[in-house]
Amino acid sequence: MNDQPRRRPHTARPSSKPYRRPKKDPVRILAFEALRAVDERDAYANLVLPPLLRRAREKGDLDGRDAALATELVYGTLRRQGTYDAIIADCIDRPLREVDPPVLDVLSLGVHQLLSTRIPTHAAVSASVELARVVLGDGRAKFVNAVLRKVAQDDLAGWLQRVAPPYEDDPEEHLAVVHAHPRWVVSALWDALGGPRAGIEELLEADNERPEVTLVARPGRATTQELLAPDEQAAQPGRWSPYAVRLTEGGDPGALDAVREGRAGVQDEGSQLVALALAAAPLEGPDRRWLDGCAGPGGKAGLLAALAAERGAALVAAERQPHRAGLVARALAGNPGPYQVVTADTTRPPWQPGTFDRVLVDVPCSGLGALRRRPEARWRRRPADLESFAPLQRALLRTALTSVRIGGVVAYATCSPHLAETRAVVDDVLRHHATAEPIDARPFLPEVPSLGNGPDIQLWPHLHGTDAMYLSLLRRTS
Numbered sequence: 001m002n003d004q005p006r007r008r009p010h011t012a013r014p015s016s017k018p019y020r021r022p023k024k025d026p027v028r029i030l031a032f033e034a035l036r037a038v039d040e041r042d043a044y045a046n047l048v049l050p051p052l053l054r055r056a057r058e059k060g061d062l063d064g065r066d067a068a069l070a071t072e073l074v075y076g077t078l079r080r081q082g083t084y085d086a087i088i089a090d091c092i093d094r095p096l097r098e099v100d101p102p103v104l105d106v107l108s109l110g111v112h113q114l115l116s117t118r119i120p121t122h123a124a125v126s127a128s129v130e131l132a133r134v135v136l137g138d139g140r141a142k143f144v145n146a147v148l149r150k151v152a153q154d155d156l157a158g159w160l161q162r163v164a165p166p167y168e169d170d171p172e173e174h175l176a177v178v179h180a181h182p183r184w185v186v187s188a189l190w191d192a193l194g195g196p197r198a199g200i201e202e203l204l205e206a207d208n209e210r211p212e213v214t215l216v217a218r219p220g221r222a223t224t225q226e227l228l229a230p231d232e233q234a235a236q237p238g239r240w241s242p243y244a245v246r247l248t249e250g251g252d253p254g255a256l257d258a259v260r261e262g263r264a265g266v267q268d269e270g271s272q273l274v275a276l277a278l279a280a281a282p283l284e285g286p287d288r289r290w291l292d293g294c295a296g297p298g299g300k301a302g303l304l305a306a307l308a309a310e311r312g313a314a315l316v317a318a319e320r321q322p323h324r325a326g327l328v329a330r331a332l333a334g335n336p337g338p339y340q341v342v343t344a345d346t347t348r349p350p351w352q353p354g355t356f357d358r359v360l361v362d363v364p365c366s367g368l369g370a371l372r373r374r375p376e377a378r379w380r381r382r383p384a385d386l387e388s389f390a391p392l393q394r395a396l397l398r399t400a401l402t403s404v405r406i407g408g409v410v411a412y413a414t415c416s417p418h419l420a421e422t423r424a425v426v427d428d429v430l431r432h433h434a435t436a437e438p439i440d441a442r443p444f445l446p447e448v449p450s451l452g453n454g455p456d457i458q459l460w461p462h463l464h465g466t467d468a469m470y471l472s473l474l475r476r477t478s
Helices: 026-041 045-059 064-079 081-090 101-116 121-135 138-151 156-163 171-179 183-193 197-207 224-228 269-280 299-310 322-332 383-403 423-432
Strands: 213-217 235-237 244-247 264-266 289-292 314-319 339-343 356-362 404-414 436-439 470-476
Touching (some): 156 171, 213 269, 213 299, 224 235, 356 383, 383 404, 383 423, 423 436
Parallel strands (some): 314 339
16 A cells, blocks of 8 residues: 555646736826826926816815825926936836836836835835826836836935935036936026035025915005915915015915905016016106016016006006917906007017116026926926027017117016026127116115125025026116
8 A cells, every 4th residue: 555645636726816907096197197298298287287186176086185295296206307217217227218208207206206205115116006007007017116116225315326426526417416407407507606516506405395386466456464364375475575475385376366356466576576676766757658578478567567557657568479468468457557468579569669668578588497386397498498599588678678768777587597598688788789778676676685796686596485587677878
């Protein structure tokens, strides 16, 4: 008899686990859709995200906390895209350009959750893999899982030490990777700011902070006390503008009656200061006709029109693009004083030379001064873009100096600190336009510190809490 133990009967095992459908997470799906719109359509997140959030709320998919998380995922991922790209590139065995953009968006969302939020590691990885299964398919979800598990092996500080060159070897590239700005932007901002390493690092860090929502109470139509009154929104007076109110915890401006009715609006405090400086500059002679030569979408025009009305002056708001002229008309609707909105190219004006007493040209630019609000712009812009703006900026300033009367004042403004869009434009136009001279703009913003040596003004996010607005005031002399 065979006394060997009998072999256990073979039990067949299933070849694979039962298929489990991926869980749909409305927050992360919405964030992914916003990133795809920014990438595919060159859209801006601040225009794409609000309607996505509104539709999700109407469907009951999101509550207030969910909306806040979706907003943080979108803006946080866009701000640090360059840094996250460097980290992801270190974790894969192919060039980053060979990764499909939708896959890269899912990976970037996951890296942001892992390295820059308080979401636990396991939750960040699993949520990202589930998102990948929904929007990419199971096959590519495995790739996402493998990459994110590598990323999760270190924190952000450790990764920066690994992927950023030492500051001593390449200061600009080090700052570019650590603070998530393209190298050319770091160089341009440092040239405009000047000074040592500490200043540029503070500026770059400020660019990566989520800005407060700032409101303007249009004079004669609303008051700051009215905007500060609602208990449901945390608000404080502005730092510098007497018409500014800051929503310190985000909040919904559209919930305020004054904003819905157009008596107040959303406007960065730096933008308000530009209008206030132009209005405060002394004139020789009458003060009856004001011009906003690049009025769209209407923020500065709304404040200027209200200031003009207090003095019995009238504002002409000119905008070349019809749909933006419509936005200007909406911002000015209900203004207590006379105004006119015209669809016109300010470089070929329909008015006679010397028509106006005060003129503002807030010229089209690279937008490098508003990177806090439009973080995707830093990755979208190229140095060549500045060359395309330069002729228009000079033409607008020349026409503004022609449109103002002798003794009148022109304000040249731009939401960029880049020297090629600020002082270089003013200096070049004045070199060939001997009928104007610069005015020291600093006395017209007496409460604002750190305005430099004049005569022009450059505001900074890290010094003033505003967008990096530039302002030069010029008087027509002959």
